[in-house]
Amino acid sequence: MDSCLIAKLSHYVNLTDADRTLLSSLEKEEQQVWAGEEVSGHGDLSKQLHVVKSGWLYHYTILPDGRRHIVRIHHPGDVLGLADIAYRHATNSLRSATNACICPFPKSALDSVFSQAPRLTALLFTLAVRDQVVLIDYLRATGRMSGRERVAFFLLDVLSRLRVTDHTIGDTFQLPLNQTDIGDTIGLTSVYVSKTMSQLHQSGFIDYQREKIRIRNESALAKLSDFKDRYANMDTSWFPER
Amino acid sequence: MDSCLIAKLSHYVNLTDADRTLLSSLEKEEQQVWAGEEVSGHGDLSKQLHVVKSGWLYHYTILPDGRRHIVRIHHPGDVLGLADIAYRHATNSLRSATNACICPFPKSALDSVFSQAPRLTALLFTLAVRDQVVLIDYLRATGRMSGRERVAFFLLDVLSRLRVTDHTIGDTFQLPLNQTDIGDTIGLTSVYVSKTMSQLHQSGFIDYQREKIRIRNESALAKLSDFKDRYANMDTSWFPER
DNA sequence: CGCGGGCTTGACTCACTTCAAGTTGTGTGG
């Protein structure tokens, strides 16, 4: 019943009742999607954004020769498609990794947020910009780090994101992505991801089997991959009063 | 006398007089910086944003072992630091590539934009989001493309950005960055950038000497690197009326 | 019980790095 969008945003600021009403209007409509299903393709008209209610999804692109790069992974409570509001056609494709439930809403719903709720606007802006900072972290990892460092970085990134909504999470989590997906996210092949993960296991950093990952030495991994948590804290002090 | 910020934004929407007044308040203060000078460092308190009046700058990060990645290159008319408004401390460092003139303004100036000018808010949002799409293009290039493709991509990206403000630009432009800088932007070493550029020259794609680049076969380069211009057109149709 | 997707492992290859020794061009001082 509870909206995970509101839950996620409340993590960062206090929302007024008016804000909550406005936000829940974004979650009116629901859509079920299957694991592996394509939600929207590159080049589609991008008139809609989505809020994720449950499940994991990801945005990706295909290169002309067929190689794939996964751009961003999405969890419950995420607002998807902000990256596409600047263009008439979607610049990336969206696919569901698991069975999922998403709530589509039109781009134009944002204009009522912008004109009615400056504080919420600032928050959305901040979230978009946080995504940008995370993308930069990925860019730097992909551009300048070894495979081992990149895998470490990736696992910690997923873990930190899960912690935003699930405070009870310890060192173990479910990762509903296969090693090909992981490789396509950090610019490696699935073969090399496999070799790297087994090496990280042998060095005592992680345990894993199927979709379950256990981080055995988080601080060492963080040091290895120079990881900074971008999700836990954000600066909202400059926000307009209401 | 003319503001290049206003010039750049006018490329996308019609601005009211009120909008112009608000915008020019962001360019009240001026600061001169020298080529190679550090403007703000990673970890500094990030209370200020900047508008670039003249010159080239770039944001970069250093890895623990000293390797560098250049995250984003900035030109006149760009708004810098949007990526940092979500955090109390700067997540990346800013350095000037050439002598430059920049206009600092406080984060809090954004809140007056958000509460007074919904249309301008939408525009700023769109710009932030366009940067995100470009970062994604870089991420995909860095993660999945060969050195040759990456260099081609980089050169076309710079050219397209210059064209936003300079419509007279043909196939030749000034690139005030050395090959180490280029390599640090696309995840290569300076040695390999040199070899790749001379190879691109020999295949008839480009000419270059010192800081001058000539693109001899733009469409072939675009095909080679699967380049899409993200700067020329953006969707502003969903913007609030005023 | 057999099929198939995902994971592992090893042998081989190659794109890119590293190292190192030139070359070029440009600004500076005598």
Next chain:
DNA sequence: CCACACAACTTGAAGTGAGTCAAGCCCGCG
């Protein structure tokens, strides 16, 4: 106007991290 210094670029030889190819394994599922 020359000489010297210096940064940027070039070029080649040698090394390596990650890719490719391919065979085999594991395990959940029909």
